[in-house]
Amino acid sequence: MSSRRKPGTSKALDPGFRGGDALFLRVRQDCCRENDIETEQPPDKTMMILYKPIDNRGFTLIEITVAVFLLVTALLSLISTTVIVIKSNSLGNTMTIATTLASDKMEQFKNTAYANLAGGAGTDYVTTDSTVQTTSTAETIFTRTWAITNNSPVTGMKTIVVTVQWNWQGAARNVSLSSLAAN
Numbered sequence: 001m002s003s004r005r006k007p008g009t010s011k012a013l014d015p016g017f018r019g020g021d022a023l024f025l026r027v028r029q030d031c032c033r034e035n036d037i038e039t040e041q042p043p044d045k046t047m048m049i050l051y052k053p054i055d056n057r058g059f060t061l062i063e064i065t066v067a068v069f070l071l072v073t074a075l076l077s078l079i080s081t082t083v084i085v086i087k088s089n090s091l092g093n094t095m096t097i098a099t100t101l102a103s104d105k106m107e108q109f110k111n112t113a114y115a116n117l118a119g120g121a122g123t124d125y126v127t128t129d130s131t132v133q134t135t136s137t138a139e140t141i142f143t144r145t146w147a148i149t150n151n152s153p154v155t156g157m158k159t160i161v162v163t164v165q166w167n168w169q170g171a172a173r174n175v176s177l178s179s180l181a182a183n
Contacts, residue, residue, distance in 0.1 A: 098164040098175040119150040156183045
């Protein structure tokens with residue numbers, strides 16, 4: 001098959017001959033036009049450019065190692081982020097419960113008449129099943145303390161402070177609320 005084009009205007013490549021696994025291209029030096037390509041014969045050795053196709057059938061060991069490293073790094077960062085989120089949620093839930101316990105006790109004091117608010121302090125304990133006890137047991141999670149100070153900050157007022165304490169991952173935590181009651 002001969003597909004001879006008009007000779008003469010620019011250099012052109014000859015994609016017409018294929019030998020084995022390599023693709024032979026010939027640069028015509030006598031061409032002057034863009035469409036001048038000659039495909040009749042295989043190129044001679046002096047004018048031949050040999051293009052060997054790249055074998056892309058697999059991955060190299062370095063590519064696999066880099067991919068595994070990136071995957072492991074991404075997974076470890078996701079796992080550590082998940083652990084941090086779970087711990088933060090747990091602390092947030094526990095802090096919400098402690099704040100609710102302190103608010104409940106503060107509301108109890110606010111609903112008591114000023115004359116019936118005796119000065120002093122008290123403690124109660126909240127267990128795993130949310131029961132409030134006057135003594136601490138092995139099931140105690142929260143310790144709720146309160147103090148009522150008469151004539152503080154001025155005469156005719158009482159300062160009420162409610163504090164809820166608990167241990168979270170080996171560290172002591174607390175929530176404290178304070179309020180003033182006037183005569």
